[in-house]
Amino acid sequence: MYPTTLKPLLTNPAFIPNDITEAASQCAEWFKNTASVESFVFLSIFRNLQSLGWNHQGMLTSDWNHFLTDVLPRMVAVLDTLPADPSAQLRALVIGYHSSI
Secondary structure, rough: OOOHHHHEEEEEEOOOOHHHHHHHHHHHHHHOOOOOHHHHHHHHHHHHHHHOOOOHHHHHHHHOOOOHHHHHHHHHHHHHHHOOOHHHHHHHHHHHOOOOO
């Protein structure tokens, strides 16, 4: 259920830094109800972005654009894989996220 409610937020072309707070909240609920690797990775990413201040537009435009074009599509790829094993997509996501921060 949580991946299907999270996907519209992440695929919205108008996704903005303030949406990080909503995404983190949805991921927290997802992890609370389903202790899975993917819910943990998603929650970790959004909580990390919050700790960096990205939810208050505290990042460089180039970093934000990289996140939108490289990381968000990888997150969506993980969601599209579920309920099958998303191991390969999670690995790609972690690598993409690592290069974005």
